[in-house]
Amino acid sequence: MNERKAKPLREELIACITLLVCGAGIHRYYVPQIVVVVLGLVLCIWMFMLEVTKGTPEELDREARDERNLMLQDRAAWFCRKVENVLWIVGWIAVSLFTELDTISYVIYWIIILRYWLFFLTRWWMNRKY
DSSP, X not given: XXXXXXXXXXXXXXXXXXXXXXXXXXXXXXXXXXXHHHHHHHHHHHHHHXXXXXXXXXXXXXXXXXXXXXXXXXXXXXXXXXXXXXXXXXXXXXXXXXXXXXXXXXXXHHHHHHHHHHHHHXXXXXXXXX
16 A cells, blocks of 8 residues: 555656656757657656556545545645746846846736636636536
C-alpha cells in the first residue's frame, strides 16, 4: 500500500521530465534530435508501465478519493497559481518598463487578464455544478 501512495508524485515527476525533454527537442541547438527521440520513447514507455497498477478497482477508487491526497493536490495547485500570477505580473512590469516591446507587453497583459477571468468563470461554473 505504501508503494501506491507515491504513484501520483512519480507520474507528475515523469510528466515534468517529459516536458523538459520535449522543450529541449524544440531547440535542436542544445540537444541532438536522436537523444530527444530516445529519451521521449523511454519516458513514454515508463509512463505506460506505471499505468498498470495492481489492486482491485475499489482500492484504486478509494486511493483516488483520499482526502489527504486531494488536500495536498489542492494546496500545491493554489501555491503554484499564486507563484504563476506573481511571475506573470513581474514579467509584464519588467517588459513594460525596461524595454521598448509594447506589443509583447500588451500580449502579456491580456494573458494575465484572461487567466484571471478563466479562473473566475471556472470557479463560478463549478460552484453551480457542484
